[in-house]
Amino acid sequence: MTKTFKLGGIFLITVVNLQIVRMIFYFIPLSDNLTGWLFSLIFQGLAMGLIPFLLYKAWVGNGKDYLKDFKLSQKINPLSCLLAVGIGFLVFYINIGASTVWYILLRSLGFTYPSNVGTIYSSPEVLIFELLATAVLPAIFEELIDRGLLLAVLENEKNDKKVVLIIGIMFGFLHQNIAQFGPAVFGGIVMAYMAVKCRNIVPGMIVHFMNNAILTILNYSTQVNNGLGRLYEAFQRFYSSNFLLTFATWAAAIWLIIVALRAFDVMNRKYRQKSDPLYEAEKPPRPxxxxxxxxxxxxxxxxxxxxxxxxxxxxxxxxxxxxxxxxxxxxxxxxxxxxxxxxAAAVKWWEYGLLYCSILSAAVVTLFTFIWGLLR
Incomplete structure (x- = not known):
């Protein structure tokens, strides 16, 4: 078995584990808070962290190779992390618009969103646990798998645009919930672009954390009705009654994020060239x-x-x-x-076989959630 095939196998096992854990927790009668925390701890830490690491060591390489393949060892411009914070705010704001448009689209098709209590913030400690479960753990372990491992599988694919698109769409499928698919694809494309351009998933981790943490803090603030919560509710009332104006601000935010991503590419180019000297040598040089x-x-x-x-x-x-x-x-x-x-060095089509199985498996479950929502 080739390295690409083995890495695809690790990814497939992770996807199947996600489906198994989701089914188990669906039938466990626990409170919404406890269910969410246990799911994050077991799935994020075990299924997306420990198991893939052990499989990698058994099938592919050692710990040092793991850091390289999962895109954790590449040096980046220190300012990238600061820029990632700003991109995180932009991704969150644009995702408000993406979620709204996606909601309207699904509802127009007859989809019924599931009703759930959600997180009950009975104390500040609940906020801390919720931030850990929905922001910290996903930012680390989802990026390791959804960006790091997938980039390792697609290492020999030289078309960056193709890689970014595949990883972005796969991030939507990996949520295995049609209600989250649209916004997740947008965020996945942004974080995939950053990972491809700097060969490191840490900036993507920052963006992922910022997006989830801001949402969690706003939900908490809304429930306890503090100043931030009242401000967020006022914003929601404003954009629901002034949709065209708000849509224009989302368009401006998209333009800003494109500019920011281009700047991110430029500031990390020389760092990438040091590890990949042929990065810019795609055209014959002038004689x-x-x-x-x-x-x-x-x-x-x-x-x-x-x-x-x-x-x-x-x-x-x-x-x-x-x-x-x-x-x-x-x-x-x-x-x-x-x-x-x-x-001989080119990747054969069958080496991506297990990756194709992963995509198909996640896509089928996502499609099932859509059909289930139509029948509900």
């Missing part, structure tokens, strides 16, 4: 003219650039740089060896 001949640019002490020039030379001449003129012919044994090596 440097010396006398009558043009050669690809080459900086003596830049290993990544040198590696790219070797690759570039192969594609043009079918022989390694420095080869004799007679060797740069077609068919070339050098070029044949190079082509064979590239084909």
């Amino acid at each position: 440097v003219y010396t006398g009558e001949h043009a050669t690809p640019p080459f900086r003596e002490n830049t290993a990544g650039r040198a590696a790219f020039q070797d690759d570039y030379f192969f594609k043009i001449y079918g022989a390694p740089r420095g080869a004799k003129p007679a060797e740069a012919t077609s068919p070339s044994p050098f070029k044949d060896t190079y082509t064979a090596a590239k084909k």
